[in-house]
Amino acid sequence: MKFYTKIISLLLLVVITAACKNTEKNTTNPSNSNAVNHDVNYTSKMTKADKKKFYDANNNVVYEIKYKPDGFKLRTASSKLLWKIKLYDAKIKISDNEENLNPYEIKLVNDNTAKLVKNDTKLARLTYTASSNTQTITSTNGLEPKEIKGNYAPSLLINMISEISKDQKKIIINELVLKGF
Numbered sequence: 001m002k003f004y005t006k007i008i009s010l011l012l013l014v015v016i017t018a019a020c021k022n023t024e025k026n027t028t029n030p031s032n033s034n035a036v037n038h039d040v041n042y043t044s045k046m047t048k049a050d051k052k053k054f055y056d057a058n059n060n061v062v063y064e065i066k067y068k069p070d071g072f073k074l075r076t077a078s079s080k081l082l083w084k085i086k087l088y089d090a091k092i093k094i095s096d097n098e099e100n101l102n103p104y105e106i107k108l109v110n111d112n113t114a115k116l117v118k119n120d121t122k123l124a125r126l127t128y129t130a131s132s133n134t135q136t137i138t139s140t141n142g143l144e145p146k147e148i149k150g151n152y153a154p155s156l157l158i159n160m161i162s163e164i165s166k167d168q169k170k171i172i173i174n175e176l177v178l179k180g181f
Contacts, residue, residue, distance in 0.1 A: 042167070053077075054171065063171060072175060074168060082168060085176070092154070092181060094161065094172075106157050106181075114154035116161070124160040128152035155181045 042054040042062060054063040061077040071086040071093075086093040086100060095103035104118045112128040124139045128151075135152065138145045139160060148156060155176035158169050 042171070063168070065171070065175060074172060083164065083172060085172060087179065087181070092176065094158070094164075096163070104161055106154050108154055112152055114157060116157040124157055126154055126157050153177055153181070 041057060044052050044054045047053050047064075050067045052065045052067075053061050054065075056062050063082070064075050064077065064079065066073045066075060066079075070088075071084070073081055073085070074083040075081055081098060082096065084093075084095050084098065084100060086095075086103075090108045092106040093100055093103040094106070095101065102119065104116060104123075106114055106116055108114050112130065114126045115122050116124040116126075122140055124137055126135055126137050128135045133149060133151065135148045135150065135156060136145050137148070137156060137160065153173075153176075155173045158164065158173050158176070161169070164172065
């Protein structure tokens with residue numbers, strides 16, 4: 001009986017490994033209710049252990065993500081850096097350069113609050129209310145607070161960075177949500 005259990009376990013492991021390597025997912029099909037749909041349909045596929053490519057409807061590469069142990073980089077199809085995301089225990093740095101100069105930072109204040117800052121200036125704040133499962137994003141520029149249903153996701157503060165295009169925001173947010181932010 002032990003022999004059969006080992007064989008079944010081994011077969012299951014092989015099937016799961018093969019499925020993971022060939023996984024394709026549609027980035028507009030949010031696996032998390034916090035993902036924001038900007039009506040951009042890209043499919044993505046892991047092309048290497050540390051690289052994911054995003055394809056448009058004509059199967060052209062539009063973006064790629066290069067994973068690093070401490071974050072990831074969003075790049076163009078020709079591998080030009082667009083955004084470098086560096087992950088820490090209590091913050092996320094978002095910059096448009098390799099050196100991380102003048103980054104935006106999402107700082108995790110506590111278990112239900114995060115803030116977006118740049119050059120020590122607070123730009124926005126996200127607060128999560130567990131009783132209503134609601135997040136409220138308040139901007140310092142006078143915009144009306146925005147309420148979003150769903151679990152605490154500080155990555156939603158990416159939406160407050162005007163320099164990032166909507167489709168890039170969606171990709172970055174989805175990646176951060178997958179990493180627990």
